[in-house]
Amino acid sequence: MLLGREDQKPIRIADKKVVEWKYTTCGYCSTGCSIEVGIDEEGKAVASRGVAGADVNRGKLCIKGIFEHELFEAAGRGDQPVLRDRFHHDFKDTSWDHALDTMADKIKAIQEQHGRDAFAVVSTGQLLTEEFYTLGKLVRGCIGTNNYCGNTTLCMASAVSGYKRSFGSDGPPGCYDDFSHTGCLIAWGSNLPEQHPVIYWRLKEAREKRHFPLIVVDPRVTMLAQFADIHLPITPGTDVVLQNALMHVILEEGLEDRAYIEQHTNDFDQLAACVKDYDPTTAAKICGINEDTIRHVARVFAKADSAMSIWTMGINQSTHGSDGVTGCNSLALLTGNIGKPGGTSLSITGQCNAMGTREWSSCSGLPGYRYLEKEQDRQEIADFWGIDPSFFPTKRGMAQTDIFPAIESGQIKGLWLVATNPMTSMPNTSRIRKTLEKLDFLVVQDAYQDVETTQYAHLYLPAAVWAEKEGCFTNTERRVNRVTNVLPPKGNSKPDFWIFNQLAKRFPNGNKIHFPDNTEGAFEEMKQLSKGTERTLDISGMSYAKIEQAKGIQWPCREGEDGMQGDARLYTDGFFQTPNGKANLIPLPFVDNNERPCSEYPFWLNSGRVVEHFHTRTRTGKLGNLNKYSPTPYMEMNPDAAAKLGIQHQSYVRLLSRRGDAVVMVQLTQRVAPNAVFIPFHFHDCVNRLSLGLLDPHSRQPAFKQSAVRIVPVDQTLAAKLNKQRRDF
Ligand SMILES: Nc1nc2c(c(=O)[nH]1)N[C@H]1C(S)=C(S)[C@@H](COP(=O)(O)OP(=O)(O)OC[C@H]3O[C@@H](n4cnc5c(=O)[nH]c(N)nc54)[C@H](O)[C@@H]3O)O[C@H]1N2
Ligand SMILES: Nc1nc2c(c(=O)[nH]1)N[C@H]1C(S)=C(S)[C@@H](COP(=O)(O)OP(=O)(O)OC[C@H]3O[C@@H](n4cnc5c(=O)[nH]c(N)nc54)[C@H](O)[C@@H]3O)O[C@H]1N2
Ligand code: SF4
Ligand SMILES: [Mo]
Numbered sequence: 001m002l003l004g005r006e007d008q009k010p011i012r013i014a015d016k017k018v019v020e021w022k023y024t025t026c027g028y029c030s031t032g033c034s035i036e037v038g039i040d041e042e043g044k045a046v047a048s049r050g051v052a053g054a055d056v057n058r059g060k061l062c063i064k065g066i067f068e069h070e071l072f073e074a075a076g077r078g079d080q081p082v083l084r085d086r087f088h089h090d091f092k093d094t095s096w097d098h099a100l101d102t103m104a105d106k107i108k109a110i111q112e113q114h115g116r117d118a119f120a121v122v123s124t125g126q127l128l129t130e131e132f133y134t135l136g137k138l139v140r141g142c143i144g145t146n147n148y149c150g151n152t153t154l155c156m157a158s159a160v161s162g163y164k165r166s167f168g169s170d171g172p173p174g175c176y177d178d179f180s181h182t183g184c185l186i187a188w189g190s191n192l193p194e195q196h197p198v199i200y201w202r203l204k205e206a207r208e209k210r211h212f213p214l215i216v217v218d219p220r221v222t223m224l225a226q227f228a229d230i231h232l233p234i235t236p237g238t239d240v241v242l243q244n245a246l247m248h249v250i251l252e253e254g255l256e257d258r259a260y261i262e263q264h265t266n267d268f269d270q271l272a273a274c275v276k277d278y279d280p281t282t283a284a285k286i287c288g289i290n291e292d293t294i295r296h297v298a299r300v301f302a303k304a305d306s307a308m309s310i311w312t313m314g315i316n317q318s319t320h321g322s323d324g325v326t327g328c329n330s331l332a333l334l335t336g337n338i339g340k341p342g343g344t345s346l347s348i349t350g351q352c353n354a355m356g357t358r359e360w361s362s363c364s365g366l367p368g369y370r371y372l373e374k375e376q377d378r379q380e381i382a383d384f385w386g387i388d389p390s391f392f393p394t395k396r397g398m399a400q401t402d403i404f405p406a407i408e409s410g411q412i413k414g415l416w417l418v419a420t421n422p423m424t425s426m427p428n429t430s431r432i433r434k435t436l437e438k439l440d441f442l443v444v445q446d447a448y449q450d451v452e453t454t455q456y457a458h459l460y461l462p463a464a465v466w467a468e469k470e471g472c473f474t475n476t477e478r479r480v481n482r483v484t485n486v487l488p489p490k491g492n493s494k495p496d497f498w499i500f501n502q503l504a505k506r507f508p509n510g511n512k513i514h515f516p517d518n519t520e521g522a523f524e525e526m527k528q529l530s531k532g533t534e535r536t537l538d539i540s541g542m543s544y545a546k547i548e549q550a551k552g553i554q555w556p557c558r559e560g561e562d563g564m565q566g567d568a569r570l571y572t573d574g575f576f577q578t579p580n581g582k583a584n585l586i587p588l589p590f591v592d593n594n595e596r597p598c599s600e601y602p603f604w605l606n607s608g609r610v611v612e613h614f615h616t617r618t619r620t621g622k623l624g625n626l627n628k629y630s631p632t633p634y635m636e637m638n639p640d641a642a643a644k645l646g647i648q649h650q651s652y653v654r655l656l657s658r659r660g661d662a663v664v665m666v667q668l669t670q671r672v673a674p675n676a677v678f679i680p681f682h683f684h685d686c687v688n689r690l691s692l693g694l695l696d697p698h699s700r701q702p703a704f705k706q707s708a709v710r711i712v713p714v715d716q717t718l719a720a721k722l723n724k725q726r727r728d729f
Pocket of ligand 3: 028029032060
């Protein structure tokens with residue numbers, strides 16, 4: 001009998017019987033891959049494939065994109081609005097009219113009794129841009145509460161704040177094509193192969209064609225760190241110390257770009273005075289990277305013809321998040337590396353449309369990067385919408401992370417959550433639970449009814465999801481791409497756009513302001529608001545048809561300009577959005593203000609993501625090949641540390657922090673240092689029962705990546721039982 005290869009049946013990929021492929025853009029991460037969804041004869045979505053002609057992904061998809069068509073039918077979708085008197089009573093099905101009437105009445109009653117700002121709205125980075133713009137119109141123009149924010153406070157707030165402080169405006173200045181030109185790349189707290197696999201593929205391909213040094217700053221040996229030339233396992237929360245030390249060496253050795261600094265930056269002297277204190281010998285003691293390595297990295301970066309930084313949550317989710325972003329920007333400015341091919345400071349965005357909300361949702365201001373604080377901006381928007389400018393507040397209200405404590409203290413009585421699941425994603429979830437229980441009225445608007453937060457809602461509104469809807473997303477490199485409705489909304493669920501429009505009709509200003517009845521109409525309004533302004537955010541040269549044809553267009557893309565593409569890079573002329581057109585160099589004195597390990601809680605607690613899951617698993621937890629590969633909450637622990645405590649591989653332990661406890665399975669790995677553990681945050685009742693989430697003073701973003709825990713033994717049989725209940729294979 002023949003054994004081996006010849007005896008095996010060849011793998012056959014079953015014919016999915018696709019009759020039509022429909023174009024859309026991936027709804028998970030901010031890479032922005034173009035996808036085609038395959039529809040069969042019965043009108044069911046049966047396959048997904050990458051689009052070869054799309055510049056972003058060139059035919060590729062990661063594991064989440066490949067199975068994205070399965071999410072339409074995933075368990076737990078809501079298909080009927082449901083309502084109850086109190087959250088511990090049973091939900092009852094209701095009509096959309098009754099649901100929205102009740103909601104409008106409750107909002108008005110709360111506002112009449114406790115003031116306009118007593119009703120808060122928290123949205124997301126996962127709606128379509130037109131939906132964000134419309135929600136902004138509804139909240140700022142009709143409901144009129146100033147306590148309006150998004151889950152982007154947990155995610156991109158530090159990047160936004162840092163960009164504004166350095167360059168005078170938000171907006172990532174670089175693009176993926178910079179990988180093909182750069183001479184050196186530093187990745188700060190970013191794990192591309194798992195979190196942005198297709199951006200990683202672009203980087204890898206560029207390095208295969210032309211090797212350039214990749215330097216990874218991360219306390220953990222991530223997959224990206226494994227591919228790096230130099231890995232800097234930094235002491236958690238001390239990136240600004242390393243940044244200061246790099247700038248110290250650059251200035252000490254005269255490696256800076258004097259001409260660029262003089263022409264295009266403010267406050268060089270203040271920055272130089274500050275970094276003087278951060279000589280590599282002193283800095284090494286704080287950030288844990290030895291002084292020779294600091295000097296070497298500074299030289300490699302500054303001497304490269306062009307050099308770039310990228311970063312994600314390792315920088316943003318810190319008490320120095322905003323400072324860390326300005327640190328990346330200052331490194332670029334000092335070496336003349338902004339607005340040139342391969343020379344940039346590029347924040348890697350998180351959610352599929354976190355950029356769209358920053359640009360158009362009015363969460364932190366008014367549409368198109370306008371400010372509530374500027375009279376001219378308020379007037380422009382009020383005129384365009386046809387309302388009185390005095391309806392707008394004159395400064396920004398609370399951030400998401402301040403809204404929850406304000407509920408606790410009784411200032412806020414009602415809350416509307418749109419596409420975010422704070423019961424799993426916020427720090428210190430037992431406190432969040434108590435907070436939600438205090439609300440007089442909570443509305444959860446989500447594509448899935450079974451999200452943990454719905455347990456505390458009075459009203460649940462079932463939203464259509466992703467490619468059941470029509471509109472645009474903006475990705476990390478400012479590329480606007482189309483999402484098209486490849487399938488109709490499930491059951492009686494409705495596009496978020498429709499829900500916002502219907503609710504608007506129930507407020508007096510909703511009849512003054514024009515709410516177009518399709519997203520293309522909203523897009524046309526956004527185009528007009530972006531036209532001819534001084535701002536970089538100009539989309540007036542785009543249209544749905546052009547975007548689809550080009551498979552994504554970057555902004556700025558101005559009306560009347562030729563070609564199908566917008567500008568690849570911002571600030572190519574060295575002109576910034578500050579009063580004098582020069583970028584700000586910002587001194588970063590380091591204050592050690594984190595919760596740190598101590599004798600009682602001796603381990604650093606770090607958290608993040610795995611490639612198979614997206615956030616709180618409302619989608620990926622139910623999709624076969626994603627949950628099969630990563631079904632169990634686990635904790636990475638160093639084998640030497642485990643040996644000292646007598647902890648076995650794959651045994652259960654109980655973690656304790658000053659907030660609470662969690663039981664997890666141990667995975668022994670050298671990926672983490674002996675004094676640190678890492679837990680993916682995707683699972684409910686896990687790492688966020690422990691996390692502290694101290695806030696960055698500028699961005700109000702929580703420091704999810706740093707807190708302290710103790711590890712204690714737990715009854716193995718009981719823990720195994722508990723864990724089995726938690727996973728759903
Ligand atoms: N598969 C998958 N992909 C995703 C997502 C997902 O849930 N799943 N979510 C998307 C979203 S919204 C986001 S925001 C991005 C997040 O993308 P990433 O930020 O790349 O992912 P994380 O795992 O959260 O964190 C990155 C790294 O920060 C490191 N880190 C911790 N502390 C520090 C520190 O003090 N300094 C430095 N330099 N690094 C530190 C961690 O060890 C971790 O390896 O991913 C996006 N893509
Ligand atoms: N410990 C720890 N905690 C973290 C992080 C960490 O690294 N560590 N990362 C933080 C970061 S960066 C982020 S971005 C947050 C994410 O935190 P969340 O925003 O709470 O996470 P999601 O699970 O993505 O929640 C989005 C919700 O929107 C729903 N949804 C999807 N599409 C639609 C739609 O089209 N319409 C409507 N109405 N609903 C829709 C989904 O079903 C889901 O329930 O978590 C944060 N929490
Ligand atoms: S890399 Fe991001 S955008 Fe591309 S397929 Fe994967 S999850 Fe989707
Ligand atoms: Mo995020």
